[in-house]
Amino acid sequence: METYFSILLSILLFPVLVIAWSALNWVWIRPRKLERILRLQGFSGNPYRFLYGDLRDSSLMLSQARSRPSSVSDDVKTRVLPFLNQLVKTQGKNSFMWLGPIPRINIMDPSHLKEILSKIHDYQKPDSNPLFKLLLEGLVNHEGDKWSMHRKILNPAFxxxxxxxxxxxxxxxxxxxxxxxxxxxxxxxxxxxxxxxxxxxxxxxxxxxxxxxxxxxxxxxxxxxxxxxxxxxxxxxxxxxxxxxx
Incomplete structure (x- = not known):
């Protein structure tokens, strides 16, 4: 009987341990590993903060920027993308930011952008919040051959x-x-x-x-x-x- 309960307990605990390990890997182990790799490759950015990364700072800065009145002479970057604007100033163009536990590299070199946009099968778009699919579905999130087909359909309109x-x-x-x-x-x-x-x-x-x-x-x-x-x-x-x- 004790053997039976031990086996049953092991069976029940195994999926719990798997889920716990996956969650720990997602919110801590993998982000820390990716941060080390990015810094070794010459990128700079804020240290990873558990789960939220830079999201809280970004959201706060955006709310503060929108609460202030603006004039025609104001720098639009400080109002539309205040966090990214500050990040580039403090960390340089070769930098990254944290959208939760996922790092995002800032690509600002036109030659790199040209290479990325011309190799649609090699450079895939990052995963985004699934709620955005309620707003748009098209070139913004399609990949590979489907992206090529939609671009071919849209080109004549422009x-x-x-x-x-x-x-x-x-x-x-x-x-x-x-x-x-x-x-x-x-x-x-x-x-x-x-x-x-x-x-x-x-x-x-x-x-x-x-x-x-x-x-x-x-x-x-x-x-x-x-x-x-x-x-x-x-x-x-x-x-x-x-x-x-x-």
């Missing part, structure tokens, strides 16, 4: 002749926005405008006219839902993705 056909839609959307601002000024000498939502609507209107042959008013609800979904996905991306946690 030929000069096709882009010229879109100019009337661009002109119409822009003209409506300028007319709206002029109407605001017709009642008073000056008027303050929050330009960000106005430019968002301009972009949406152009997309609606060129891609779907309609105006933004008919697709406003869809754009609003996509915006909410984007905010939720970006919030999740600033934290470590643990399968099943969300």
């Amino acid at each position: 030929h000069m002749g096709k882009l010229k056909l879109m100019l009337p839609a661009f002109h119409s959307s822009t003209n409506q926005l300028v007319s709206k601002w002029e109407e605001m000024l017709s009642f008073k000498e000056s008027s303050e405008v929050d330009i960000w939502p106005e430019l968002q609507d301009l972009t949406r209107d152009v997309i609606s006219r060129t891609a779907f042959g309609t105006s933004i008013e008919e697709g406003r609800k869809i754009f609003q839902l996509q915006e909410e979904q984007s905010e939720l996905a970006l919030t999740a991306a600033r934290s470590v993705y643990i399968p099943g946690w969300r």
